[in-house]
Amino acid sequence: MNGAESLIRTVAAAGVDVCFANPGTTEMHLVQALDDAGAIRPVLALFEGVCTAAADGYARMAGRPAMTLLHLGPGMANGLANLHNAGRGGTPVLSVVGDHAIAHRGQGAPLESDIEGLARPVSKWLRTSAAPGAVARDGAEAIAAASSAPGGVATLIVPADCAWGEAPDGPVAPVAAEPRATVDDDTVERAAAFLRGAEERPATLLLGGDALTERGLRAAGRVAHATGARLLAETFPTRVERGGDIPFAARLPYFPEEATAALAEGSVALLAGAVEPVAFFGYPDLPSALVPAGMPVAALAGPADDAADALERLAAAVGASDAGAHATPAVAGAAAVDTDAPLTLETAPHVIAAGQPENAIIVDEGVTFSAFYVPASAAAPRHTYLALTGGAIGFGIPAAAGAAVACPDRPVIAVQADGSGMYTAQALWTHAREGLDVTTLICANGTYEILLAELARAGVDDPSPRARSLTSLGDPPLDWVALAGSMGVPGRRATTAGELRAALADAIAEPGPHLVEMVIR
Numbered sequence: 001m002n003g004a005e006s007l008i009r010t011v012a013a014a015g016v017d018v019c020f021a022n023p024g025t026t027e028m029h030l031v032q033a034l035d036d037a038g039a040i041r042p043v044l045a046l047f048e049g050v051c052t053a054a055a056d057g058y059a060r061m062a063g064r065p066a067m068t069l070l071h072l073g074p075g076m077a078n079g080l081a082n083l084h085n086a087g088r089g090g091t092p093v094l095s096v097v098g099d100h101a102i103a104h105r106g107q108g109a110p111l112e113s114d115i116e117g118l119a120r121p122v123s124k125w126l127r128t129s130a131a132p133g134a135v136a137r138d139g140a141e142a143i144a145a146a147s148s149a150p151g152g153v154a155t156l157i158v159p160a161d162c163a164w165g166e167a168p169d170g171p172v173a174p175v176a177a178e179p180r181a182t183v184d185d186d187t188v189e190r191a192a193a194f195l196r197g198a199e200e201r202p203a204t205l206l207l208g209g210d211a212l213t214e215r216g217l218r219a220a221g222r223v224a225h226a227t228g229a230r231l232l233a234e235t236f237p238t239r240v241e242r243g244g245d246i247p248f249a250a251r252l253p254y255f256p257e258e259a260t261a262a263l264a265e266g267s268v269a270l271l272a273g274a275v276e277p278v279a280f281f282g283y284p285d286l287p288s289a290l291v292p293a294g295m296p297v298a299a300l301a302g303p304a305d306d307a308a309d310a311l312e313r314l315a316a317a318v319g320a321s322d323a324g325a326h327a328t329p330a331v332a333g334a335a336a337v338d339t340d341a342p343l344t345l346e347t348a349p350h351v352i353a354a355g356q357p358e359n360a361i362i363v364d365e366g367v368t369f370s371a372f373y374v375p376a377s378a379a380a381p382r383h384t385y386l387a388l389t390g391g392a393i394g395f396g397i398p399a400a401a402g403a404a405v406a407c408p409d410r411p412v413i414a415v416q417a418d419g420s421g422m423y424t425a426q427a428l429w430t431h432a433r434e435g436l437d438v439t440t441l442i443c444a445n446g447t448y449e450i451l452l453a454e455l456a457r458a459g460v461d462d463p464s465p466r467a468r469s470l471t472s473l474g475d476p477p478l479d480w481v482a483l484a485g486s487m488g489v490p491g492r493r494a495t496t497a498g499e500l501r502a503a504l505a506d507a508i509a510e511p512g513p514h515l516v517e518m519v520i521r
């Protein structure tokens with residue numbers, strides 16, 4: 001058996017069942033080994049950023065890593081932005097990168113580069129295999145590192161001769177990952193006392209990570225019921241269960257003034273699975289920290305901790321009943337929208353929220369649209385929601401592919417801004433090729449709208465023609481229906497609420513990929 005076969009059999013035995021790949025010459029033995037082992041589904045993506053976001057979306061839903069297979073430094077560099085997002089989200093990814101044979105390094109071959117140097121900033125674990133017989137063990141350790149709490153990206157660089165050379169010992173057994181840490185009793189007691197001490201105004205429970213699972217949210221709801229605390233969720237969570245009878249946690253707003261005002265409604269802040277929040281960007285005269293100055297902050301559980309368990313024990317410590325009682329502010333349902341109403345930020349999110357089916361997976365890269373969609377869908381049927389964790393756009397369409405591969409029985413809806421969608425639009429081809437049940441809803445506003453908002457915040461209300469040219473996508477206009485059609489995804493354009501309602505219903509009713517271009521005014 002060669003090194004490539006020993007690696008692929010090792011990772012398959014460790015539970016990896018899909019590989020999002022864009023290979024080249026240095027990966028040919030790995031490609032062949034994928035075929036021989038048979039246990040891993042190979043999924044071709046037409047750009048490495050598609051591979052890496054698909055692996056992120058897959059792992060968020062499957063709870064275990066997918067493998068990506070990328071071609072030397074330049075191929076991996078094309079996938080870095082979405083590896084960044086996965087790392088920021090604590091999502092496990094096994095990133096396998098081929099390299100030149102060891103004897104061929106240092107000769108100045110065109111694709112030679114410092115792969116480790118490129119991979120290091122996004123990798124929590126990084127190794128270059130030294131010999132064919134080492135590759136299997138390296139792979140097992142990489143999976144354990146990626147899967148250990150908090151999850152992240154493990155990069156294994158495999159020189160071509162380590163793949164083609166003899167590995168006489170064959171595959172190795174899986175290596176155990178470090179689970180989430182259990183929060184100690186003292187910390188739970190201190191948190192209970194902290195909440196009891198917050199008497200004048202309610203405390204805020206800021207939820208992230210594991211606290212946003214169904215179990216975590218139900219426990220947090222019971223704590224809120226017993227203590228009067230209010231629930232806030234971090235702004236861009238990796239994964240949240242929402243809708244139906246799940247206790248509702250409002251989202252911490254994006255802009256720093258609004259986020260600080262939301263936190264100021266509480267008297268103290270208790271962190272559960274979240275870190276102390278900081279502003280997305282720095283601005284003149286605004287602090288980085290979002291918690292108002294002087295407000296007491298305590299941590300029940302960090303992102304690597306078992307926050308759901310800690311919240312259940314906190315609920316017991318504050319005397320919450322086990323009856324499932326939870327406090328949830330009255331959440332408005334989706335508003336009724338007239339059939340002829342044009343699609344705007346006020347109407348379209350409500351049409352989607354009213355039309356999304358039970359048990360949907362929502363992949364949200366709506367950017368400005370998201371701020372309207374998230375509250376509009378608070379009372380939608382039960383769904384799982386995935387956000388852009390690391391702020392690097394080009395995540396949504398490929399992440400939806402990965403989520404659909406992980407959960408073939410659940411409908412996936414990508415709420416997708418047009419500018420961000422153009423970074424990795426070729427993921428639509430993967431939707432079609434793999435027959436994935438993904439409905440991509442393009443928020444077609446024809447601009448980088450958020451950048452216009454940021455220009456306005458910088459005091460530029462009337463941007464110069466050159467500044468405008470850097471924020472407009474309108475000349476020439478993008479034709480998403482034609483773009484989708486060219487990649488095998490049937491598309492429709494919707495300009496009114498009625499058209500969107502019908503297009504969404506048809507897309508949901510028919511299995512396979514669809515795209516709706518929502519023309520937003």
Ligand SMILES: Cc1ncc(C[n+]2csc(CCOP(=O)(O)OP(=O)(O)O)c2C)c(N)n1
Pocket residue numbers: 081366367368369391392393394417418419420421445447448449450451
């Ligand atoms: C990889 C990367 N490149 C650039 C940016 C900067 N950026 C943030 S939002 C944005 C454009 C957003 O436009 P669009 O996706 O159409 O959403 P809209 O603002 O119109 O809602 C850009 C270029 C980024 N965040 N990530």
